[in-house]
Amino acid sequence: MKQVHGEKGNQTIFSEFLLLGLPIQPEMKVPFYAFFLTMYLTTVLGNLLIILLILVDSRLHTPMYLFLSNLSFSDMCFSSVTIPKLLVNMQSSKPAITYTDCLAQLYFFLLFADVESFLLVAMAYDRYVAICYPLHYTVMMSPKLCNSLLALSWVLTFSISLLHTILVSRVAFCASNIIPHFFCDMSALLKLACSDIHINELMIFIFGGLVLVVPFLLIVASYTRILSSILRVPSVRGIRKAFSTCGSHLSVVSLFYGTVIGLYLCPSTNNSTVKETIMSIMYTMVTPMLNPFIYSLRNKDMKEAIKKLLSGRKLPFSLGL
Numbered sequence: 483m484k485q486v487h488g489e490k491g492n493q494t495i496f497s498e499f500l501l502l503g504l505p506i507q508p509e510m511k512v513p514f515y516a517f518f519l520t521m522y523l524t525t526v527l528g529n530l531l532i533i534l535l536i537l538v539d540s541r542l543h544t545p546m547y548l549f550l551s552n553l554s555f556s557d558m559c560f561s562s563v564t565i566p567k568l569l570v571n572m573q574s575s576k577p578a579i580t581y582t583d584c585l586a587q588l589y590f591f592l593l594f595a596d597v598e599s600f601l602l603v604a605m606a607y608d609r610y611v612a613i614c615y616p617l618h619y620t621v622m623m624s625p626k627l628c629n630s631l632l633a634l635s636w637v638l639t640f641s642i643s644l645l646h647t648i649l650v651s652r653v654a655f656c657a658s659n660i661i662p663h664f665f666c667d668m669s670a671l672l673k674l675a676c677s678d679i680h681i682n683e684l685m686i687f688i689f690g691g692l693v694l695v696v697p698f699l700l701i702v703a704s705y706t707r708i709l710s711s712i713l714r715v716p717s718v719r720g721i722r723k724a725f726s727t728c729g730s731h732l733s734v735v736s737l738f739y740g741t742v743i744g745l746y747l748c749p750s751t752n753n754s755t756v757k758e759t760i761m762s763i764m765y766t767m768v769t770p771m772l773n774p775f776i777y778s779l780r781n782k783d784m785k786e787a788i789k790k791l792l793s794g795r796k797l798p799f800s801l802g803l
Contacts (some may be wrong), residue, residue: 496659498710499584501577503568503664504759507521515572523567528774535787542783545623546612549605550777552632553598553734557770560594563768564665569662579612584666585647587785591665592643596693600635602735603697606704609630609728612652642689649682652705663759665766670758698739705732733776734769 504541506514532554536542567587571577579587611622650668668686672679682741708728741764778784 484493485628494654496581497651498578498580498659499655499666500660501567501571501579501666502660502662503571503577504763506572511572515569518565518572518767519569521771522606524562525561525767525771525774526558526567528654528771529558530777531788532777532784535791539787544548546605546608547783548628548632549608552635553601554603554774556594556598557773559590560598561766561770562618563590563594568664579666584671585651587666588650588668588671589643589647592646593639596621596642597635598738599693599697600638601740602699602731604628604635605731605737606701609731610704610708613708613728618689639693642693644687646682646689649685653677653679653682663762665675667762688774694739694742701735701739730777730781734773735750737769737772738765742767782795 504514533551536547536551539680566589567579571579608623612619615622644669650671653675655670655674656670656676658674660671661667661674672682741761778788
């Protein structure tokens, strides 16, 4: 166990943490390593494809796809924060992470997780305007508003993630340097603290509501209005088209908030560590990997762009979003 031989009172300062990783039997490490590596490569390539298609196909230069390109970038980076380190540690006899790298991982993990929540709200608002106010869509979803929503999402998450990271950096860790997780999750880190963490818990409560609860309620409100508008449409074809338009986004919202709510709002007393690990795998690996498939397979414009790209036909090329 590597330590810095210095004292803060009676507290030993750790210079690194040991990540216990996943509860995998030694003989199963190779298959799981190959499985996680495949998932990670699929996530990166899938989201890169989405970004590329939106970038080069001028037909996809709309508010919905602008938000989607940011979501794909966020998903790709979100997985890259945790999975490469997991893969390295699975091949190491000592799965360690330095104190500085742990704080950096925590910061970027919070950043990309939080920005996804805000992006999903922006996409829900886009669908709300498209269905409830189709004649005013171009005016209401102006480039200025879309860019403002994106800027607000990124600035808020940069600030909130930085605040949490600074507060964690002020916490003293002296009881143990073993983290029962495969990455530096904030809740796992705070369980190792031997100094006062009331301010950390207060900020988690306040900003947790801002980042998760408020966006979730706004999305529910948007889709309540959308559903009310859809049910007033006399045409079955119109109803089917409206549901098709919202289907992809609803699937992503269900995956994201379902795992987060299951992990943080529905804690279990038995096997909590195993449950936290499994649920963390869901939203750090599975959800970012599935998002490109959801949007490409359920979206007519994306499917057309992919077909033209694969067939070698010329796309309506443009680099201006």
